Amino acid sequence: MAFKTTKNFILGAIVAAASVTGIAYAAGGGVESDYKMEHPDWSFNGPFGKYDMVAAQRGYKVYREVCASCHSLKYVAFRHLGDKGAPFYLADFENPNDNPYVKNFAADWTIEDIDNETGDVIERPGITADYFPPIFPNDAAARASNGGAIPPDLSSMVKARNNGADYVYNLMLAYGSPIPKGVEITPGLHWNPVMDGGKIAMAAPLSEGLVDYDPVEINDHGELKTIAAPEATVEQMSHDLVQFLAWSADPKMEQRKSVGLMTLIYLIILSLLLFLSYKRVWRNVKH
Amino acid sequence: MSGPSTYEPKYAAAKWMDQRLPIIRMGADFMTFPSPRNLNYWYTFGGILALCLVVQILSGVILAMHYVADVDLAFASVQRIRRDVPFGWLLQSMHAVGASMFFLAVYMHMFRGLYYGSYKAPREMIWILGCAIYLVMMATAFLGYTLPWGQMSFWGATVITGFFGAVPIVGESLQQWLLGGYAVDNATLNRFFALHYLLPFVIAALVGLHVWALHHVGQNNPIGISEKTESDTLSFHPFYTVKDAFAIAVFLVIFAVFLFYLPDALGHADNYIEADAMKTPAHIVPEWYFLPFYAILRAVPSKLFGILLMLGAIVVLFVLPWLDTHKVRSMRFRPVARWFFILFIVMCFILGWCGAGVPDDIAIPLGKDAGITFYRLGQAATVYYFAYFLVILPILGLVETPKKRPDSITKAVLGENHSTAGLAPAE
Numbered sequence: 087m088a089f090k091t092t093k094n095f096i097l098g099a100i101v102a103a104a105s106v107t108g109i110a111y112a113a114g115g116g117v118e119s120d121y122k123m124e125h126p127d128w129s130f131n132g133p134f135g136k137y138d139m140v141a142a143q144r145g146y147k148v149y150r151e152v153c154a155s156c157h158s159l160k161y162v163a164f165r166h167l168g169d170k171g172a173p174f175y176l177a178d179f180e181n182p183n184d185n186p187y188v189k190n191f192a193a194d195w196t197i198e199d200i201d202n203e204t205g206d207v208i209e210r211p212g213i214t215a216d217y218f219p220p221i222f223p224n225d226a227a228a229r230a231s232n233g234g235a236i237p238p239d240l241s242s243m244v245k246a247r248n249n250g251a252d253y254v255y256n257l258m259l260a261y262g263s264p265i266p267k268g269v270e271i272t273p274g275l276h277w278n279p280v281m282d283g284g285k286i287a288m289a290a291p292l293s294e295g296l297v298d299y300d301p302v303e304i305n306d307h308g309e310l311k312t313i314a315a316p317e318a319t320v321e322q323m324s325h326d327l328v329q330f331l332a333w334s335a336d337p338k339m340e341q342r343k344s345v346g347l348m349t350l351i352y353l354i355i356l357s358l359l360l361f362l363s364y365k366r367v368w369r370n371v372k373h
Numbered sequence: 374m375s376g377p378s379t380y381e382p383k384y385a386a387a388k389w390m391d392q393r394l395p396i397i398r399m400g401a402d403f404m405t406f407p408s409p410r411n412l413n414y415w416y417t418f419g420g421i422l423a424l425c426l427v428v429q430i431l432s433g434v435i436l437a438m439h440y441v442a443d444v445d446l447a448f449a450s451v452q453r454i455r456r457d458v459p460f461g462w463l464l465q466s467m468h469a470v471g472a473s474m475f476f477l478a479v480y481m482h483m484f485r486g487l488y489y490g491s492y493k494a495p496r497e498m499i500w501i502l503g504c505a506i507y508l509v510m511m512a513t514a515f516l517g518y519t520l521p522w523g524q525m526s527f528w529g530a531t532v533i534t535g536f537f538g539a540v541p542i543v544g545e546s547l548q549q550w551l552l553g554g555y556a557v558d559n560a561t562l563n564r565f566f567a568l569h570y571l572l573p574f575v576i577a578a579l580v581g582l583h584v585w586a587l588h589h590v591g592q593n594n595p596i597g598i599s600e601k602t603e604s605d606t607l608s609f610h611p612f613y614t615v616k617d618a619f620a621i622a623v624f625l626v627i628f629a630v631f632l633f634y635l636p637d638a639l640g641h642a643d644n645y646i647e648a649d650a651m652k653t654p655a656h657i658v659p660e661w662y663f664l665p666f667y668a669i670l671r672a673v674p675s676k677l678f679g680i681l682l683m684l685g686a687i688v689v690l691f692v693l694p695w696l697d698t699h700k701v702r703s704m705r706f707r708p709v710a711r712w713f714f715i716l717f718i719v720m721c722f723i724l725g726w727c728g729a730g731v732p733d734d735i736a737i738p739l740g741k742d743a744g745i746t747f748y749r750l751g752q753a754a755t756v757y758y759f760a761y762f763l764v765i766l767p768i769l770g771l772v773e774t775p776k777k778r779p780d781s782i783t784k785a786v787l788g789e790n791h792s793t794a795g796l797a798p799a800e
Contacts, residue, residue, distance in 0.1 A: 133634050161452040238646070241452070245637060246645035282655060335645075338455070338462040345463070346633025353626045360619040367615045371607065372786050373410050 119279035121263045123256050126325065130251075130332055133347070136340055137333050140302045140313050142173035145330025148297050148323050150194075153240060156232060156288070159218040161241035162334050164192035168214075171340035173333060177305065183214040195219060233274035235287035244328070244335040251328050256280045258324035261290035292320045378402050407606035408613050409594035411782050415489075416592070417620030418482035424621055425475040426580065430573050432468040433517075440520065442566035444559045447522035448647040466636040472514050473639040474628050476662035479507060488714055490702030491593040497694040499590070502583040504690045509576050511663070511687075516569040518660060519562065523644030528657045530557045530565070539677045556650065596785050597702025598778060605782035656731065664728030665721050671732055671748070672755040682755065689762045696762050698770030706776040710769050717761045720754045727751035 129138040146167070149159065167174045168182025179185040192212035197219050201208045212219070221237070222228035228236045244250035260280040271277050271285065278286045299315035316322050333339075380401035382388040387397055439458050441450040454461035483503070486492060492500035519530040534557065538548040553560030591600060600606050607613070631638065639661060643654045659667050670683040689696070704711040730736060730747035738744040779785035 161449065161456060166456065242645040246642055248642050250642065342462060342466075342633055342636070346629060349629050349633065350626065353622060353629055357619065357622040357626060360615065360622050364615045364619045367611050371410065371612070373412075373607075 119263060119266060119284070121256075121260050121279040123252060123280070124259065125249075125252050126255060128251050128328070128332070130329075130339060133343060135343075137171075137173070138329050139173050139175075140304060141326045142329040142333050143302050144297075144299055144315075144323075145326035145328070146173060146191075147299070148292075148327045149240070149330055150191075151297055152291050152323075153327070154218075154221065156221060156228075156237040157240045158221050158237075159241050159334060160220060160239050161217070162337075163215065163217045164188055164195075164212060165214045166334075166337060167191060169337065171333075172337060173330065185214075188214050192216060233287050237288070240331055240334065242335045244332045246335075250335065251332050253280065254331060255324050255328050257286075258292055258327070259320065292323050294319060297323055379405060403588070404608075404610040404614075406588060406609040407600065407603070408592055408609050409600055409605060409782055410607045410612075411594050411596065411786055412592065412613065412616075413595055414616075414620055415481070415485040415595075417617050418478050418485065420617035421478045421621055421624050422475070422482060423580065424624075425471065425478055426573070426576060428471050429468065429475060430577070432464045432471065433570075433573065435464055436468055437570060440566075442520070442563050444522065444562055444648070447520065447562060451521045463632075466632055468517075469640060470628065470632045470636060472517065473660070473662065474624075474631070475510065476514070478624070479510065480662075483507070484718060487717075488704050489593055489595055490597050490697070490699075490704065492694045493597075493697065493702050494694070495590045496586075496593060499583060499586045500694055501691055502579055502586060504687070506576055506579045506583060507690075508687060509572055509579065513569060513572040513576065514660070514662070516565045516572070519557075519565045520569060521644060522562065522648045523641075524646045524648055524652070524654050525641045525644040525657070527557060527648030527650065528654055529659060530561065532657055534561075536676075536680045539680055541677070593702060594782060595703060596705060596779060596782065598780075598782060598785070601781050602783065658729060661725065661729075664726075665724035666728070668724040668726075668728035668747075668751040669755045669758065671728075672752045682759075686758060689759065693762060693766075697766040699766075699773060699775075701775040701778065706778050707769070707773055708776055709773045710766070713761060713765050713769070716757070720757045720761075723750060723754045724758065727754065 165182040168185035168188040174187040195212040197212045247253040257280045265277045275285045302313045380398045382391045538544045670679045727747045732748040735744040736747045
């Protein structure tokens, strides 16, 4: 049982860790269907992956104009959009509350508030400190407007499903797949093989050209560049939406990966030095 | 093996202190503690576990400053920690991934103890205290998993506390007393938070006793032969401080890989959905470190009997020193027990696999639409788990002929002709 060498020890530990991960993921199930899941190579995959900010900016527009008619984003504040590692971050505006995009987006939403003078319920345009507002006043209202199903909050959606990015992407694309024989779809439900159980209350939300994409201006090493708007196909919108929702689920990803890289480099050098110290301290000692 | 203290205070202040509270002496004796010279890397998990406990307590105390134990605010407060608290994402992941790392290390530590017979006389108390630590760790991990108030938190808590309802006669009132109501709700969350904050300090106290007992009788070693002469041992510092430090650094590399690059790999996606008492998740599955016990629980159709089996799986560890009656400690010299032990490890992994699977699904296909289900496989592995402790080890204790063992650690390390060995550390 004893590991003869350090290498075996490390490998053993990694294999042990990997095998338990595999075990934990053995659960899960789906419905039988002809739909083939697509697994795009997301820009944010892998240890160095980053969000495609241009796509995420378009994704915000898809959320604003399509998803937000039913789905809230309640754990995200407008100011988060301008944080470092967020889609609308601008190097000139370290404080996201000064970011002109963020200010405009906030003002574009209506926030319910209380008038300080009269105590009346009023509506005012959003400010950067506000969180994305609820879409329905309460759960009962959400259920009543959506055939009994509450549209889930999208803040962490990409983390709340196994392989969440692929899940959201394919959920958008799988509408219209042929309904298998023997499956009955009651009114108010729709067939979508990506959904657990295959039946979903949400009607196909995206259709060709639904969102009017704008060109995106980016600052490429001090040079302003304009990225032309792509055609708003269902695939394109789904892709852009996933980029935005992947960010909203994991807004600190870029910081996490860069701190992780530094930490790993430090720890590997430390391990090496400690190994050499170990060899030196023990060099005259048989064991 | 803790011989007479060799510490001599050098300064007046140290002397003054030594006469009143010999705490410097305690630390000095700890550092020069004579340890067997043949300890391998499996013996580094004690130090790794001490570090795990410190990481969990430090990150946990800071998280508790930001966390709100209220059913309406708990999930949102964790989101706020992840999104707004400076480096909150790091602390929260460190605490969650840290729990998995803690269990990974504790299982390695326990398997090592099982293999080298570290539970045998005179180390029964070290082993029993270790089992107690493991039991409290399980409780702490379960309580802590409830706090983020995700779907799996809520339903896991509902399932586990439901066990108590299966106790005959008093079950229902016991369950209500534990929950503070008829279901998992605000009262439950608050008491779980209070206890989750308390138990780590109970663990720390038990660790103190565990280490005390260890220092009283001395460490076991891979050949299981007690230290006899000075040449069998090395000073804890610098020999084992440097070896432990290297092992800890390697462990931290693995920790960091999960923490920074796979923070959700050991968790459940469902826990990113806020708890909803009206919506049961498709599969309620515990964290990976509880899966083997979950499989044992589900190995019998009766709920009460399943719970008794699961408890029995832990209780049997406490009495192991009296079940394994073989006089040889290390399985290196037990040619038969060794293979049963390796099979035991395999069975533990199989139990974990069965715990994650759906009981009626096919685990091992045998032809078309037929095969061994997770339920049957889990039953077989459960039988082996108990048989190992209750049948195999007691019988082997009577009948197994051990291999020839060296006379001492020194002779095992240096060959039969040497009696002493260089003890001076390299400068």
